[in-house]
Amino acid sequence: MREAVDFLEALHDNNNREWFNANKPFYKRAEAVFVEFVAKLIDGLGEFDASVRGLQAKDCVYRIYRDTRFSNDKTPYKTHFSAFVAPHGKKSGYGGYYVHIEPTEDGLIGYSMLAAGLVMPEPIVLRSIREEILDNGREIVDAVDNSNGFTVSVYGQLKRTPQGFPSGTEFDHLLRLKDACTEKRLSKDDILSDGFLTQVLDDFRSIKPYLDHINRAVQYAHEEMMR
8 A cells, every 4th residue: 555655645746737647657556565565455254244235346436626616725636545345336325434544634534444334415314314313213322332342423413303393302412413423533654554454344234234235225225215
């Protein structure tokens, strides 16, 4: 992963088309390193999660090119590599396993991380997830607590329990979430270690019980939409 990290650090300091085009071979080598990692990750995930077997890296890896049409930030490239391994691919609407490699501190997130879950679900899916929390909140909390250091992401949390759901339960903090996502920070040393892939797979295996709850709720919502 060294070449991927080196490229991203260099891109951070030279985020313009002239530099990028002049260093296209550097980018291609770095991209190939990350894509190969994702391909191996998919194979490893498939050993304990049948829902992602058969995916290819291209189904999961995000482009490095930024959409700047509606942003005040006109830098043309992301300064991270990322991939989302979810059933049927990154655009399926299912929860999945997310890898984010960002070695600099002032990029999109500001750190590298693993995540598991679903961000910005459709309203009917979010309602189904909240119903899953009401039914199995203790199992969901235990799944996170028993993982290898994942924590629930509270970004964008509502101030009150959403309408239609009871307030005052021990799972209010989960019901107020607009996403259903857990995360674990990574250090640069983590990424560059020889055992990085093995550790990522161990971490994702540990959080799979949480993801199973999320995707069960997603499936219920999809079935409801098809009626």
